[in-house]
Amino acid sequence: MTYEETIHYLYQQLPVFHRIGKKAFKANLDNTNAICAHLGNPHEKFKTIHIAGTNGKGSTSHFIAAILQVAGYKTGLYTSPHLKSYTERIRINGAPIAEEEVVSFVAENQRFLEDLKPSFFEMSVGMAFDYFARQQVDIAVIEVGLGGRLDSTNIIHPELSVITNISFDHTDILGDTLALIAGEKAGIIKRNTPVVISEYQDETKGVFNQKALAEGADIFFAEDSFSIKSFDNNGLSLTLEILNKKTNLSETYISQLKGSYQLKNILGVLQAVEILKQQGFDISNEDVKYGIENVVSITGLKGRWQVLAENPTMICDTAHNLSGITEVLSSIAKIKYNKLWMILGFVSDKDIEGILALLPKEATYIFCQANVPRALEANLLSEKAMHYNLHGSVIEDVNKAIAFVKNQASAKDLIYVGGSTFVVADIDEL
Incomplete structure (x- = not known):
């Protein structure tokens, strides 16, 4: 074979x-x-x-x-x-x-x-x-x-x-x-x-x-x-000053x-x-x-807060549960942008109600679905999202969704792609 x-x-x-x-x-x-x-x-x-x-x-x-x-x-x-x-x-x-x-x-x-x-x-x-x-x-x-x-x-x-x-x-x-x-x-x-x-x-x-x-x-x-004395995270770079409590010495790390x-x-x-x-x-x-x-x-790690493009900035991340998405939103909050676009898809056996309740209502959403049998249907995701006042369009294929958003977005907008490891895996630009 x-x-x-x-x-x-x-x-x-x-x-x-x-x-x-x-x-x-x-x-x-x-x-x-x-x-x-x-x-x-x-x-x-x-x-x-x-x-x-x-x-x-x-x-x-x-x-x-x-x-x-x-x-x-x-x-x-x-x-x-x-x-x-x-x-x-x-x-x-x-x-x-x-x-x-x-x-x-x-x-x-x-x-x-x-x-x-x-x-x-x-x-x-x-x-x-x-x-x-x-x-x-x-x-x-x-x-x-x-x-x-x-x-x-x-x-x-x-x-x-x-x-x-x-x-x-x-x-x-x-x-x-x-x-x-x-x-x-x-x-x-x-x-x-x-x-x-x-x-x-x-x-x-x-x-x-x-x-x-x-x-x-x-x-x-x-x-x-160890403790973090200070850090600089603007959403696109991360520098940390970390104290070793046993030696009382600090080191600076860039991640x-x-x-x-x-x-x-x-x-x-x-x-x-x-x-x-x-x-x-x-x-x-x-x-x-x-x-x-x-x-x-x-x-060779991919898909962890990975910047895929600039002007507009496009970031993908494999976070797929409430805790992970919470951290993603924390990172997004540190970035300056005009408009936030979120291209999201989830798997069908995941409880996403808590995630949907957390997502920013001012963002424009494109609902997609990964090319795996477990994927939650994009239309069903859109229906669920509407209950939380999250509005947007349904474009099942993530790459078509990305192309659509890139055509609509301005240079100072922010595009986020995620919700599932498998959505990120389907991105051609990864």
Whole structure:
């Protein structure tokens, strides 16, 4: 099979969460354990860092991977979902896995996969671990797909675990309170393995402390060690002055990821780096600064507060839940513009009522839908939005929506595209 035929085969053969949603989620680790046993347990052959959280886990994973790479370590990075190509999910030193590697993995293991019938994600985890082991990475940063406790990645025994923000997302699977969701994320806390909590939240602190105590794991709340003295975020650039509370020294960082939510993520990243240094990793302050300032260039990350065009300014972001959209709106508020255009689409299994209630009524909306089966129909989204006095047009294809808005907007307007990872993935200009 060619690469395209291989990916099509996988989509047809295996349940894919980003296409069908909850039905693709396997609530145990049996298949992942079976795949890795079949492959010779590759996850036991390299060091790992495990990252979970509702929002921020992707950015945090890329920050840490960039810093390790700059420090000279051969660094694997596993993330999901992908935006343009499946190969984005599995990277070493920023370079995606070769298409030929994907083809050969599926061909060599096709009979086993057909017999086991794992999910698309379970198969991907096995492929990533196998690739990292064969390429002899020094360390791999592994981002959780969904939750933590029962996520397919949770068979690893990392050097360090990091949990970012906890907010409401996938409540039909993870629970409908922050404490329940935190309990699922806390499942990545391992025996005698340090864990960093990037963002302090009253509702979740007890959950994390209890799990860490049960596992004999040292727990570090990033805000206990670091604080932001000042920052300059005009919506298009982000500079931070961060105080190390233990040394009482401040450092200035420039982040290539620019959204307001990076303020919280970077504190967790700095705490994680401190622990890695204590474990013997040779990471300098210059490595940290360079990794943060060049994270997109180093890792190839896309879709995080990404500026796609100027005059008018057009920004896209993969934020897709209430907490993430709240941060997006905070960033938008810092930008000077004449008129705000919002091109939005969501998935059908997401509770968007809270998001719609939050969106600015003075914006002009274009409602679209991603090219995936889970997409919420644009006409239905428009109807829902009208109940919140959000008005605009329906243009199903996001690229046609962008072309329409560009034709209407003035040079000093602001265009935002988002609502779903899959809407962003469909953007031609990405």
